[in-house]
Amino acid sequence: MLSIRNLHAEVEGVEILKGIDLEIKAGEVHAIMGPNGSGKSTLAKVLAGHPSYEVTEGEIIYNGEDLLEMEPDERARRGVFMAFQYPVEIPGVSNSMLMREAYNEVRKEHGLDPLDPLEFEDYVADKLKLLDMDVRFMDRNVNAGFSGGEKKRNEILQMAVLNPRLALLDETDSGLDIDALRIVSEGINKLASGENAVMLVTHYQRILNYITPDFVHVLVRGRIHRSGGKELALELEEHGYDWITADTEVNGEAGS
């Protein structure tokens, strides 16, 4: 579904991603871990098409097409979804309005008729239930005045509404209380099945107890220093990142 090859990206002239290679196939869950500032959000934003990040080298192929050629909204309509680490508040635009328009864009992409507000209300009711959210959230402006955890839950609600093929979840677990983490994780699990793939950025093993990753990648200073199975996350939890960087400094970084 997604092939990232030798991806280099910079922001304001500073190179952040320094050669990322990553293959994500349908049905897989990939966890991206790594220290603060290592480039995890940058990777997600580059995939979503954030205009501040310039790709200087490498390619991203999504379902056989050059993702970098597409505008962010086109990527979204083709099934790429990003749940933000810090979701912004959108004044004056209600949650229901945004989600209905967003969903109708996806429907249009699939040649389906748009849903009117009432039909959409029905459609969204199940999704709200899935995430144990009050319907009143729909009338509020997008993320406006939402608590940190509510914002994260609202991101996954949007994911549930849009049913993306490739979900990029940037620290969705941070800020969620214990119950919310379980509910949101269950929601993600339901959506991640079958054709869909998930790239999940996280600092904690906790969420991986609910969402079992097929692969865990460790991103350090713009490179994937190590990839492994779910047990890698447990090792990281125990030993931190130092041993990984120390390891590669000897074997890899020294000459470059």
Next chain:
Amino acid sequence: MKQRQRETPFLDRLLLSAGPAEPLHQKVEVLRQEARTFLTGRQLPTARDEEWKYCGLKSLEREDFVPAGQIAEKDMPLDLKSYIYPEAEHHHLTFINGVFSDRWSQTDRLPEGVIVANLADVLKQGHPEAVRYIGQYAQWEDDPFVSLNTAVFSGGAFIYVPDGVHIEEPVQLLFVNCGVKEGYFMAPRCLVIGGSSSSMTVVEDHIGLGDNTYLNCPVSEITLAENAHMTHVKLQRDSKKAFHISRLAANISRDSNYKSYSVQLGSLLSRSDVKAVLTDENTHATLDGLVMVNGNQLSDTHSVMDHTMPNCTSHQLHKCIIDGEGTSVFNGKIFVRQDAQKTDAFQENRNLQLSNTGTAYTKPQLEIFADDVSCSHGATIGQLNAEEMFYLKTRGLGAARTRELLTYGFAIDVIDSIPVRSIRERLSKEVKEFTSKSRSIKQYA
């Protein structure tokens, strides 16, 4: 003949063409005489005047206008019903091309003692309150436009709400302008008197149906007695070739609350000077505004919030959306006089520039003479927020739609605080129309 006219200053030409106004009351005659004397030989302000720095009147000066009362189509057989807000069905006054229209006005179902009438009639009858307050508050130093209005006004609205009376439904003042060829000027005068512990909502609507040139020069005076509450919405959507120069003075007494929401959408040039004087303790004033300009429109708001006594609060959120080659000007003065301890004053002017050819000028001016006050003010000029745009795009919304939604979102908080539903709906429509017509919104990637 034409040549000689041109040499005569603009204001003199207007006075000349207006001729002597119909006598209304002795006091008014005195005010008019003063105004005429003041205006005679006086030039329009120029960019050299600090208060008119960004608001050139050259294009106005070139025009020749006849008085609104003299043009032929006064009472056009239009269907004006659709311009009346449903909430104001039973009390509205209509002025067509500046002239009071009995036919399109209705003032039934008003509570006992309330007067909603043509000001000219009320003055002629010598209504003591009207006579007492006319000309008392609309005072701007060196300003020709109040004087112009005083010298020539032949009608306008008079609203009087006695002590303790509440009008639930809004009173609408509709100033509708038909697309006549001849350039004309109108100077409606409004006087609103709120008795103690009274409440009312007044909606002032200025509409241009055509794209003709005219000068609309309204002056409003408002006085609120103790514990009076008034919500005042003004919606200016005059013709895109019109000049709209207005003056509004509000005198607010102890415990009373005046909330003004002013929306400027129309006119080639609009200038509104607003003055709220908080004359006693525990008073609140709101002067919120929304301005939208495109093409080569210019809209200039000069406001004065005058805190004279302790324990008063004021709120001023003024938002401008600038598109095309448009210009917005905001000059917001807040005075906190020496006695006005514990004043809490808020002022914010936010300018959203959609095009890179538009211009915004903003000048908050705080003059504080008391020491125990809380005043916050801020002014920003900026484009749509890039992170918000990115967020919406990642939800599959196209670039144009994204800008449209965020522009709407920028305007909406001013609109949302207006307490009349159909006005909010009307304004939402106006904003959507503005954004849907915006070339900047459509074009940029």
